[in-house]
Structure formats: C-alpha cells, structure tokens
Amino acid sequence: MLTIDRATYDAIVDHAKRDHPDEACGIVAGPEGSDRPTRLVEMVNAAGSPTFYEFDSTELLALYKQMWANDEEPVVIYHSHTATEAYPSRTDIGLASEPGAHYVLVSTREHGNNPGPVEFRSYRIVDGEVTEEDVTVVDELPAVG
Amino acid sequence: MAIEVRIPTILRTYTGGEKAVTAEGASLAAVIDDLETNHPGIKERLIDAGDLRRFVNVYVNDEDVRFIGGLEAELSDGDQVVVLPAVAGGAG
Numbered sequence: 001m002l003t004i005d006r007a008t009y010d011a012i013v014d015h016a017k018r019d020h021p022d023e024a025c026g027i028v029a030g031p032e033g034s035d036r037p038t039r040l041v042e043m044v045n046a047a048g049s050p051t052f053y054e055f056d057s058t059e060l061l062a063l064y065k066q067m068w069a070n071d072e073e074p075v076v077i078y079h080s081h082t083a084t085e086a087y088p089s090r091t092d093i094g095l096a097s098e099p100g101a102h103y104v105l106v107s108t109r110e111h112g113n114n115p116g117p118v119e120f121r122s123y124r125i126v127d128g129e130v131t132e133e134d135v136t137v138v139d140e141l142p143a144v145g
Numbered sequence: 146m147a148i149e150v151r152i153p154t155i156l157r158t159y160t161g162g163e164k165a166v167t168a169e170g171a172s173l174a175a176v177i178d179d180l181e182t183n184h185p186g187i188k189e190r191l192i193d194a195g196d197l198r199r200f201v202n203v204y205v206n207d208e209d210v211r212f213i214g215g216l217e218a219e220l221s222d223g224d225q226v227v228v229l230p231a232v233a234g235g236a237g
Contacts, residue, residue: 023235043232052235057202057209060229073154081236091237095200097155097230 002102002122016080016106025053028076037075078104086119096125151227159187174216200231
C-alpha cells in the first residue's frame with residue numbers, strides 16, 4: 001500500500017494537469033528504508049512528449065546525488081498518461097528499474113488541463129511483474145516509529 | 146588504477162548488495178570488462194550489440210559518457226563512475 005499525504009498527492013495531480021497533453025514525471029524521495037514519501041521533486045520530461053517521458057540524464061544524476069547525500073531513496077516515481085488509463089504500459093514495465101519504488105500513474109485523459117477528478121493509481125513493478133496496490137491519502141504522514 | 150563504480154539498486158544482485166565496487170581499466174570498456182570478471186552477468190545489463198544500452202546512463206566524474214566518447218571514454222586513477230538506469234516510460 002502507498003500512504004501519501006494530501007499536499008503531495010495534490011501537487012502530483014497539479015503537475016500532471018499543468019503539463020497535459022505532454023506526460024509529466026517526477027519522484028517523491030524519502031528517507032532510506034522508511035517507505036515515507038516526503039520530498040517531491042518535479043522533473044522535466046526531456047522527451048517533451050504526449051506518449052513518452054524520460055528524466056534528463058544530467059538532472060537524473062543531480063537528483064540521485066542529492067538523495068545519496070540526504071540518505072534518501074526514490075519512494076514514489078510518478079508520471080502521467082494523457083490519453084490512456086493509469087496503468088503501466090509495456091514501455092513502463094520494460095524500463096522500470098527501481099524495484100523498491102511505488103510507481104504512481106495519473107491519467108489526465110478525462111479533464112486534461114482543467115479541474116476535475118483524475119485516475120491516481122499505484123503499482124509495484126518488479127522483474128516485469130506489475131502488482132497494483134491501494135493508495136491511502138492522509139492529511140499528514142504518521143509520525144516516525 | 147582504481148576506479149570506483151557506483152552500482153544502482155537494480156544491479157546490486159551482481160555485486161552481492163554492494164553500492165560501490167572498485168574496478169580497473171583505462172577506458173570505460175575496459176572497466177566494464179573488469180567488472181564482468183568479478184561480477185559475471187553485469188556486462189550484459191550495460192551493453193547491447195557493442196554499445197551502451199539506450200536506457201542505461203553512465204557518468205564519469207559527473208559527465209554523461211555519451212558526451213565524452215562513450216565506451217571509449219578514458220579513465221584515470223581515482224575517477225568515479227556512476228551507473229544509473231534511465232527513469233523513463235510512457236504510454237508508448
């Protein structure tokens with residue numbers, strides 16, 4: 001199960017709506033081993049595409065170096081689908097390379113840039129196998145320990 | 146000629162869980178061959194048909210090797226190599 005706070009959830013949805021019709025992408029980092037998504041980092045979609053996303057390679061390195069310095073890891077890796085459902089595509093599955101992360105997909109196909117509900121779903125993707133999981137949105141993440 | 150190579154989570158099955166290992170070589174290709182000697186199977190995850198895989202990023206001292214010669218990129222003692230899989234996907 002993914003437990004995420006309301007502000008982070010809303011920020012991911014806002015990002016997806018803002019970048020529609022291109023795919024939006026980013027991560028939520030958290031302390032290593034904590035499973036707590038605490039630090040949202042919006043990334044530029046270097047592909048600038050409605051059907052593909054990729055973090056810029058230089059920004060990717062900067063992001064990971066920052067996480068290593070903070071003893072963080074990518075807890076959530078998110079991106080949007082802008083014309084299809086919020087389910088991992090064959091491309092998503094083939095390229096998923098963080099077995100410990102929650103892969104969040106947001107679909108903006110229904111309302112695009114406009115207000116309105118979106119599909120927001122979370123998956124584990126390990127060795128090509130996709131497992132959907134529940135998403136629990138809380139006002140604040142529970143206290144540590 | 147010691148080169149530190151930072152290994153991403155998904156490839157740590159080849160390094161016994163180690164986040165970083167040491168390898169030898171005067172070029173990226175040589176370092177990858179040396180990695181393969183000590184961590185069999187890892188080379189295939191980095192290289193396909195004689196070139197770096199499209200969705201694997203390798204950096205030498207923070208420079209994407211695609212801009213500094215790819216597999217022919219020259220290395221010297223104390224250089225740091227970082228391997229990071231691309232974060233990519235999409236509706237396709």
